[in-house]
Amino acid sequence: MLRECSVVGEVHDLAMSHHPDSQIGEVSGLLDGDLLALQGQLRLLNRYLTVQDHENAGRIAASLPQKFPRHPDAWRALADCYRREGRSWNALGPQKKLLELEPNDPEHYFNLACLYCELGLDNESLTAYFQTALLDADFDQAYVAIGQKIRDFRFSSTQPILYPVLERLIAADGYVRPSSVAQAVLSLLSHDPLLEPLLNEPNDVAGVESLQAAIRNLNHLPLLHTLMKSCALPDLRFEALFCRMRRVALLSLSELEISSELLDFLSTLAVHCFTNDYLYPERDDEVALVAALERRVHLGIEGSESIGLTDLLCLATYRPLHRFLPASSVTLLDTVPEVKQRIFSEPLTERALIAELCSLGEITDITSIKVRRQYENNPYPRWVRAKVGAEAVSADSVFKHSALRFQPRSELNLTAPEILIAGCGTGQHAIESAATWRDSKLLAVDISLTSLSYAKRKTGELNLENIEFLHADILDLRSLNREFDVVECVGVLHHMRDPKTGLRVLTDLLKPGGLIKVGLYSELARAQLTSSRRKASHLGAEPTDSQIREYRRRLLDAGGEELEALCEWSDFFNLSEWRDLIFHVQEHQFSLSQIDGLLDDANIRFCGFENPGLIEKFKNFHGDSSSIYDLGAWQAVEAHDKSLFTGMYQFWCQKI
């Protein structure tokens, strides 16, 4: 569901209404004696709260603002008291009064945001979280909350005051997966007066002058540069603009006036194209020019021709330099350290890390071999930052207190769980789990060495010491002779020849009562994709990157409903993910009744879906007449809303 985020427009006015700190004391206007009286009342209130005498606590809290109307503590006590009683609407008045008295205090905005959140007032809550971050740029919890709230927002006007907050949200490790907020951020940037005309008329960037003018404009938007370096851009207007700019740069390379703006732009674009796995379409004349440039760069490295940094950067916007330039040529990028790091040093580090990975033995299953080949060539996903910043939580208390149906078992150790991540890919999910589950120890396995080495590099960068990686086929894991408290396997089983066999192996590795999280494709949610897969099947089982890119280019040229539907999938905007979406060598899809059978076969019991937002939809559909643990009842909800499980069926089960 998309919401227009008009309320965020008010942030500017609120932010401008600060009073200097020195006024707070004057505002309260209390004499020493009154202050002592207030402190006495607050102590009494605390005592009542400690012994859970809510009646007397409520009476005192209600009297405080009358006695001390200009003192913030009086209003704070009343707001807290209402919130403790679950009376969020009543708490709103005192909380706003508190803000009137102390408009500089980011904590007050944060509490107001939490209140709005409890009341389901999403726009207001997002506004107040922004306000918090604007008042205190280091207020971590506000960023985490903005990261969660902003995903489905689309901005309808320009609001540059928000740029620094969003830039930090994306650039800092830990708050959010940048890809999850990319659409929201692009919707905001698309209204910027420097960008809007370029997006509307990308073909106006036709020659050197218009290219350099566009680059100067974009240079004023560090938020855009940061986003481009962090994830793919899921918006065709931005794609059209950057394809155009890349093309004009290539066609007029010798005429480009070298400036810091030009080098910055080409650097950002080179990192961006590396991040989207060189997805952008290429016209025939570009292919020929890139080949010529490639030859020139090789001659330059040998010393028989002179090449400049712009040549190298321009080539890097089309081709992965680390794949065909000798490691010794890395010094050519010394003056652009971020580019050097991202597109050259990191891939070389990954290549070296492969030698350090342990393996359970040869992959022998025919399907696993084919699937492995795909993910060796196209590791999934190519991520830059993960959500690892929130405080680690105890799996024990989460399972005991969440809506998941869970029966505690003495055999399980959820206070220090051993966790298996089966099919960890490039590690984003494993790393987030390692950071989330307190005192956990993880074993993450995958059949793709390039994916594992990516995961290992990122784990080292984030200083996580509780993950071990292993090259292994799920089918062979019984030979580990180990048992786990928890197994997580998301987006993997449907790529095995027989998902049922894979699931049985995993449940055999669980301790009695152990928990397993599974993510599987929904047949209903992917119906449109199935038709696109069929159309693309003439390319054969394992098309090359350039065939995949070319096929996508033809879809872009054709436009229409299929393209529109594909654009709804973020996977459409990264080459490896696009391959995963439409050209996968092995894909199964499921209905909920098939999943029911799968769980029966593996002797595990459905505990509930992971995403709490789904429960609200279930309740809207069934009221209280059906159980959220009944897959048959969920089937009716999905039949009504076929896109309910677009992000896969992701659910927890417990071993019986």
Ligand SMILES: C[S@@+](CC[C@H](N)C(=O)[O-])C[C@H]1O[C@@H](n2cnc3c(N)ncnc32)[C@H](O)[C@@H]1O
């Ligand atoms: C779509 S990716 C999902 C990665 C990760 N779970 C995530 O959610 O980001 C599927 C991963 O499963 C791995 N995989 C597929 N079949 C496997 C098998 N039989 N054993 C181990 N890993 C497998 C692939 O190599 C690939 O990295």
